[in-house]
Amino acid sequence: MSFTSVQDRFQQGTQSDGELNFPSRSYALWMHVDFVLLLVAAGLTAIGVAAIYSTTRGRDPQSFDSYFLERQTLFAVAGGLLLMFVAWVSYEELSKFAVAIYGIGILALILVLGPFGEEVNGARSWFRLGDFQLQPSEFQKLGVIIAVAAFLSRYEDHMTWPRVLFSVGIVAWPGLLVILQPDIGTALVYVFIGFVLLLIGGIRYRQAIGIALASVTIVVLMINSNMLQEYQTNRLRTFVDPASDITEAAFQQRQAQIAIGNGGVGGKGYGEGSQTLSGLVPQQHTDFIFTVIGEEFGFVGSATTLGLYAILLMRIFQAAQLAKDRFGSLICSGVFAMILFQMFEAVGMTLGITPITGIPLPLVSYGGSSAIATLIGLGLVLNVRMRRFT
Numbered sequence: 001m002s003f004t005s006v007q008d009r010f011q012q013g014t015q016s017d018g019e020l021n022f023p024s025r026s027y028a029l030w031m032h033v034d035f036v037l038l039l040v041a042a043g044l045t046a047i048g049v050a051a052i053y054s055t056t057r058g059r060d061p062q063s064f065d066s067y068f069l070e071r072q073t074l075f076a077v078a079g080g081l082l083l084m085f086v087a088w089v090s091y092e093e094l095s096k097f098a099v100a101i102y103g104i105g106i107l108a109l110i111l112v113l114g115p116f117g118e119e120v121n122g123a124r125s126w127f128r129l130g131d132f133q134l135q136p137s138e139f140q141k142l143g144v145i146i147a148v149a150a151f152l153s154r155y156e157d158h159m160t161w162p163r164v165l166f167s168v169g170i171v172a173w174p175g176l177l178v179i180l181q182p183d184i185g186t187a188l189v190y191v192f193i194g195f196v197l198l199l200i201g202g203i204r205y206r207q208a209i210g211i212a213l214a215s216v217t218i219v220v221l222m223i224n225s226n227m228l229q230e231y232q233t234n235r236l237r238t239f240v241d242p243a244s245d246i247t248e249a250a251f252q253q254r255q256a257q258i259a260i261g262n263g264g265v266g267g268k269g270y271g272e273g274s275q276t277l278s279g280l281v282p283q284q285h286t287d288f289i290f291t292v293i294g295e296e297f298g299f300v301g302s303a304t305t306l307g308l309y310a311i312l313l314m315r316i317f318q319a320a321q322l323a324k325d326r327f328g329s330l331i332c333s334g335v336f337a338m339i340l341f342q343m344f345e346a347v348g349m350t351l352g353i354t355p356i357t358g359i360p361l362p363l364v365s366y367g368g369s370s371a372i373a374t375l376i377g378l379g380l381v382l383n384v385r386m387r388r389f390t
Contacts (some may be wrong), residue, residue: 032386033087037315040308041083041363041378045076045371047305048364051292054271055285068285068366075368079375086379087386094380095327098150102170105143108136109177121358125181135369137178137186142377144171144190145197145334152201153327159203167198168211179222185357189341191215196337197330252288255281256350259291260302267298285366287358290350305364309343316378319385328384335377338362 049072056068094101108127111117117124118133126133147170155163171194175187195215199208259275262268273295275281281288294302313336320332339362346361348354360370 029386029390032389034315034319034382034385037312037319037378037382040312040315041375044305044308044312044363047293047308048289048361048366048371049073049076050270051289051296051364052285052366054273054296055276055289055292057271071368072366072371075371076375078368079372082372083375083379083382086376087382089383090387091328091331091380091383092325092387094146094331095150095153098147102140102143102147105136105140106174106177109140109174112136113177113180123181123183125178125183125186132368135367137174137181137183138367138369138373139376140174140178141186141189141193141338142373142380144174144193145331145338145377145380148194148197148201149327149330149334152197152330153325155202159198159201159207161207164198164203164207164211167201168194170194183358184222185345185359188345188357189338189359192341193334193337197334200330200333252282253349253352253356256288256291257352260294260350263295263298263302265299267294267296267301270296272296283358286360287346287356287365288350289361289365290347293364294350306347309339309362313340316381319381322388323384324388324390328387332381332384335381338377339374 049069052072053069056065112127113124116127118126118128120126120133125137126135148167151163151167151170152159171190175190178187178190195208195211198211203211255275259273259281262273262275268274271277273292275295276284276292281291284291290302290305293305297304316332316336316339320329320336323329323332342359342362345354345357345359346365349356349359360367362374363371
């Protein structure tokens with residue numbers, strides 16, 4: 001199906017009648033649950049838990065600390081429960097609370113920059129909640145999706161420049177706050193989500209080109225300014241000059257590529273990766289989790305994982321096509337963009353084809369905020385698909 005026909009389908013919409021539509025009123029609603037999407041999401045989560053165990057167990061399994069394994073399992077369970085809850089409440093009601101959801105996210109991004117926030121690895125991106133950390137920028141990805149989708153759903157082929165710029169502003173404010181943390185990777189996710197939603201929402205090609213040129217100009221100005229931290233500049237230098245031996249980023253990317261190369265076709269075996277056992281890949285359980293899969297399961301394991309992502313993205317794309325209204329289509333499109341960009345960037349930086357940005361691999365990398373936010377996003381997709389006949 002062509003992009004034009006998909007876009008036309010996205011632009012077909014009806015307005016919500018404002019009534020609550022809980023599944024308790026119709027058990028038949030649950031017959032439309034996308035079990036393929038659920039199974040694929042569970043499979044990717046299981047791969048992530050297994051990879052996290054492998055990279056945190058060390059050389060001696062007898063002295064294994066189950067801290068990361070237990071927490072990621074807890075995050076997966078919590079995210080799964082929230083997924084079901086989000087799928088339970090009608091997504092049509094979200095349009096009424098879009099401003100509140102977005103506003104709470106903006107407030108959280110402001111507060112995290114102050115004394116309430118906690119700095120980790122040079123970025124003030126987390127709140128400390130007892131033994132846990134909360135990263136509001138991960139959840140604000142969903143806030144941006146809902147806010148932009150709610151705004152664009154009011155219009156069809158009437159995307160004037162003021163409306164386009166207003167949509168850009170919805171994305172720009174949280175993006176700027178995240179850059180101040182500084183977290184360029186997450187800001188890029190916001191930009192990609194916004195651009196995809198605007199394309200699907202019906203902006204003209206001239207408007208799209210203008211936004212793209214403006215975005216590139218801003219990125220170039222940032223690179224040539226003093227806004228970037230030294231480690232961020234080193235990451236860009238490593239990407240431009242992979243042969244550089246002067247930065248930690250170069251070492252990190254080189255070790256990641258060695259790990260991927262070690263895997264060959266079938267891998268070295270679960271728990272037997274030399275780079276993993278030696279701990280030579282920094283942040284392997286988070287940003288570079290794909291190196292564990294590549295080294296221990298080889299090309300077969302890597303291709304299988306990417307295949308699961310392809311199936312997941314296809315199911316989300318299908319949900320966007322099947323949505324009964326424009327708002328639901330745009331929500332699914334936003335979740336599609338969020339997962340696609342993060343997957344491409346997280347895998348790409350381990351292979352050296354994209355700069356290191358610290359973006360987690362959805363559902364696989366260690367991290368509660370990322371895992372839970374992704375599962376909530378999938379809950380929104382299920383919500384839209386389940387209600388296509390109501």
